[in-house]
Amino acid sequence: MPGREIASGEVTRLLHAVSEGSSEAFDELLPVVYETLKQIARAHLQGGRAGKTLRTTDLVHETYLKMSDQTPVKWEGRSHFYAVASRAMRQILVDYARRKNAAKRGNPNDRITLTSRDIGYEMKVTEILSLNDALETLGQLNYRLLKIVEYRFFGGMKEEEIAEVLGISTRTVERDWVKARMFLHRELYQDQERAE
Secondary structure, eight states, X not given: OOSOOTXXXXXXXXXXXXXXXXXXXXXXXXXXXXXXXXHHHHHHHTTOGGGGTSOHHHHHHHHHHHHHTSOOOOOOXXXXXXXXXXXHHHHHHHHHXXXXXXXXXXXXXXXXXXXXSXXXXXXXXXXXXXXXXXXXXXXXXXXXHHHHHIIIIITOOOHHHHHHHHTSOHHHHHHHHHHXXXXXXXXXXXXXXXXX
């Protein structure tokens, strides 16, 4: 995962306190995890035109606010926290793409770049929405595959970290990652064919 904190024990301590209902601990958590959240946000926005209107710092702050407004979560550790943060970032970006697409002067051909360690490409706003639809379909068919895509692609997590969060083997994560990529490729390719 990008940007390991120096105070990893501090993150775990604060997450346990948050799980026990301490709102003060959640406020203390932000400075400790801020740089890692910024690195995850950069992976979502790197090089994209969205970066001109939706900056990394804005995405981190919106994510943190979204997470603080949620029903209290029983945090299982740092990997779980970053997985939830990554999912929140995905939701914020999809909402951003929807607003941009719905705006009167919005151009559905505007592009946003999404990257991860092993994938990096630029997508039209409408493609982001298609990807989101494909991910929702994937989640209905196999929720674990959806979580693996979110954690790896959107969160930049390694297979070992995903395995820890999901309570499965690293090998299972690797196999599921291949299945999920094949499914998404097929879904997105079929959407392109239908649009032509």
